[in-house]
Amino acid sequence: MSNARAAILARLRAAPKGTVPDLPYWMPPVFADRLDRFRIMLEAVHGEVHVIAADQWRQHLRLILSSKNVGRVMAPPDLAVDWPDIVAYDRPVEELKDQLVDGIDAAITNACGAIAETGTVVLRPDADQPRLMSLLPPIHMVLLKLSDIADNMAGLMAAQDWAGTMPTNLLLISGPSKTADIEQTLAYGVHGPKELIVLVLQ
Helix, strand or coil: CCHHHHHHHHHHHHCCCCCCCCCCCCCCCCCCCHHHHHHHHHHCCCCEEEEECHHHHHHHHHHHHHHCCCCCEEECHHHCCCCCCEEECCCCHHHHHHHHHCCCCEEEEECCEEECCCCEEEECCCCCCCHHHHCCCCEEEEEEEHHHEECCHHHHHHHCCCCCCCCCCCEEECCCCEEECCCCCEEECCCCCCEEEEEEEC
């Protein structure tokens, strides 16, 4: 038996009954700048991050869409996206699925939060912004409030009181869709969007 193992077992045996031994306690990291950490982690997996003023996101969105030669865009009606060829998600999915599968170049959704530690955006799909909007179009654009970025998962859960109001459905997205073959060659967009663009609103 190793000396370290023997020492641990001796401490456990010597501890009074009903007490918990003094073991190391892990604390989640706290980052000095959540936004920088979030950007670094998301860009490391080929995501894009744009930090803009909250009242200027529509103008900035138009610039991004133009630079990528995007044609048709799908967005919830309440976002009032200003784009020449916009498709509002305002009908049952059965009426929109053909366009979603083949005909929409980009979709825009809201994030309910983000995790700086992993560069992850968190979505809460509902009838107005269903999962298909973040899955089928080749470009997924996400609106994220700066104040909704947490250091880590535990911080996000506490800030949004998931213990008291547990969400029924959440999506955690860390970068665009990617897969690899047996030779570990990465391909993007095979099973979902090939681009993930996050607009952080400050």
